[in-house]
Amino acid sequence: MKPLDYGEDRDISYREMLYSVPSWVIAVGLLTIPYTVASTVHSSDGWMSIVIGGLGATAFCLINILLGYRFPGRSFLEYASALISRPAASLICMAMAVNFVLWVSYETRAMAEIATMYLFFRTPSEIIALVFILVVIYAVAGQREGIFRLHLMFMPIIITIALIVIAMSIRSIRVDQLLPFWTSSWKEILEGAKVSSFSFVGFEFLLFYIPLMKKPKKPVRLAVIGMGIPVTLYVIFFFATIGVLGLEVTSSVPFPSIELAKYNEIQVLGMIFERFESVFFVVWVMAIFGTAMIGFDVAVLGLQSVFPRVRKRHWLYMLAPFVYIGAFVPKGQNELNSLGVILSYAGVVTGCVIPSTLLVVAILRKKRKL
Numbered sequence: 001m002k003p004l005d006y007g008e009d010r011d012i013s014y015r016e017m018l019y020s021v022p023s024w025v026i027a028v029g030l031l032t033i034p035y036t037v038a039s040t041v042h043s044s045d046g047w048m049s050i051v052i053g054g055l056g057a058t059a060f061c062l063i064n065i066l067l068g069y070r071f072p073g074r075s076f077l078e079y080a081s082a083l084i085s086r087p088a089a090s091l092i093c094m095a096m097a098v099n100f101v102l103w104v105s106y107e108t109r110a111m112a113e114i115a116t117m118y119l120f121f122r123t124p125s126e127i128i129a130l131v132f133i134l135v136v137i138y139a140v141a142g143q144r145e146g147i148f149r150l151h152l153m154f155m156p157i158i159i160t161i162a163l164i165v166i167a168m169s170i171r172s173i174r175v176d177q178l179l180p181f182w183t184s185s186w187k188e189i190l191e192g193a194k195v196s197s198f199s200f201v202g203f204e205f206l207l208f209y210i211p212l213m214k215k216p217k218k219p220v221r222l223a224v225i226g227m228g229i230p231v232t233l234y235v236i237f238f239f240a241t242i243g244v245l246g247l248e249v250t251s252s253v254p255f256p257s258i259e260l261a262k263y264n265e266i267q268v269l270g271m272i273f274e275r276f277e278s279v280f281f282v283v284w285v286m287a288i289f290g291t292a293m294i295g296f297d298v299a300v301l302g303l304q305s306v307f308p309r310v311r312k313r314h315w316l317y318m319l320a321p322f323v324y325i326g327a328f329v330p331k332g333q334n335e336l337n338s339l340g341v342i343l344s345y346a347g348v349v350t351g352c353v354i355p356s357t358l359l360v361v362a363i364l365r366k367k368r369k370l
Contacts, residue, residue, distance in 0.1 A: 012212045014222070016148035021061070021203065021226025023151040023290040026158060026233065028110045028340075029199030030284060031255040033234050034241040036199075038251040041192040044177075044242050045184040047235050049192030054231030056193070057200035060352045062223035064203055067359045068210030069219050076207045077305040083361045090306045096204060096350050097302035099343065101319055103202060104295040105326030106339055108132055111288045113333070118258060119281055129327050136292045137316050140300065144212065147293050154286045161283040162233060165261050166240050172263065173243035198340070199234065200227065201347030204355060205298045208305075254333070296323070 037046035071079035080089035111132060112125035120128060139147065184192075210216060241256040244263055250256045261277035300315045330336040 011145055011214060012148055012209065013214055014217055016145075016152060017206075017209060017213055018222055018226055019151040019155050020148060020209065020294065021206075021222070022229040023155055023287070024202055024205060024294050025200055025227065025230040026287045027107055027291040028288070029230075029234065030162070030237065030287065031114070031257045033196060033199050034238045034250050034256040035252075035254055036195050037192045037238060038242065038247060038256075040195050041184050041188050042251065043181075043184045043247065044179070044239070045182060045189060046192050046196075046242075047238055049189050050196045050231065050235050050238060052189070052193035053195075053197035054200060054227060054234070056197055057203070058223050058227040058231075060356070061203040061206070061227050062219060063359055064206045064351065064355045065210065065219040065223055067355050067362065068207050069216045070359070070362055071211075072216055073211060075211050075305055076302075079362075080358060083358055083365070092350075092354060093302045093306050096207075097299040099346050099350055100202075100205070100295040100299040100302070101323055102326055102339075102343055103347075104136070104292050104299070105323050105329075106336070106343055107288050107292050107295070108323065109327040109330065109336055110340075111285060112327070113336070114255065114258070115281070115285070119278065126328065130324065132289075132292070133320060133324055133327075136289065136296055137320055139289075139293050140297045141313055141316055144297065147297055150293065151290055154290055158283050158287050159229070159233070161280060162237070165257075165280055166236055169240045169244050169260055169263070173240065174246075175243070177246045178239065178243050196234070198344035198347075200230065201344050201351055202295075203227075204347075204351040205294055207355065208298050208301045 033050065034046075037049050040046070041049055068076070077089050077093050080092060083089075108129050109125075112129040115128050116123065116125045139150065237257055237260070241250045241260050244260055245253070245256060249259070253259050258277050258281065261280035296316070296319070299319060300312055303315055303319075304310065304312060330339050
């Protein structure tokens with residue numbers, strides 16, 4: 001049988017790029033953001049924190065897109081070298097690659113721990129993580145276009161199942177648990193916005209993928225829709241978990257979204273189906289898989305741009321042990337959460353500070369031929 005020809009790496013369409021943004025963002029945050037925001041804001045006003053954090057993330061996502069669109073067909077290393085010198089650009093590329101490798105490690109460990117807790121009770125998390133990494137390597141080893149085709153296939157399924165969970169929860173929502181509104185101070189809301197914004201970082205992967213697009217267009221729409229999907233989903237899940245589980249439970253359970261799925265049952269043709277959280281969890285693993293594919297692929301892409309003589313598959317084989325070892329450096333859930341916070345702050349630098357600086361430099365030097 002002849003293998004499917006996905007085309008060249010520079011054949012990524014606008015629609016595929018649009019799907020990749022929520023594919024990156026919707027990951028561990030889908031399970032944890034109700035807990036992190038509720039434990040910070042201590043009221044249902046946390047939805048404002050998520051919206052504010054999402055708006056900030058959308059603004060910086062747009063900055064990354066505008067920077068990439070400013071140099072069509074040129075890789076991030078190429079135009080960054082023209083703006084700030086080759087050594088500095090190479091150092092930034094390698095730093096971003098390391099950051100994405102650590103993100104893959106974090107997502108892998110989180111997935112393995114939650115899988116052991118809720119699904120595979122007798123399977124060691126080390127085995128789950130190893131199998132997951134091997135599958136990610138297999139996906140990334142092929143044509144890059146194949147990764148985007150998987151995003152096109154997975155994202156509608158993820159959103160559909162998530163909305164089914166919400167729809168099943170509507171009848172259990174107690175409005176009195178959402179009241180009263182407007183009881184939190186702006187200091188608490190802004191603190192919650194900072195915490196929620198950590199669930200949206202990492203969009204600097206666009207700097208490496210935009211040069212591969214066929215026809216870069218509509219940057220504002222790409223940022224608004226791409227980030228708007230996860231922001232809207234997170235706000236809906238926040239309201240649902242507070243309304244069904246209550247503020248005290250949501251702020252004390254690490255993964256309220258799974259508890260929300262466990263709370264529901266679905267009735268079809270008179271038969272009652274329980275443990276719907278298993279379906280929700282499988283779909284969530286698909287979301288984690290999409291995030292890990294992007295992170296691993298961008299790490300390889302960044303390193304390849306600095307060291308072009310090393311082949312893609314060789315980078316995959318060299319990075320895989322570091323991803324696995326890095327996943328189990330944290331000794332427990334607290335250390336894993338600390339790693340997530342560190343990576344989030346690093347993401348602010350690589351996704352907000354550096355692209356914003358490069359865009360300002362590019363604007364100031366727009367009359368100079370690069």
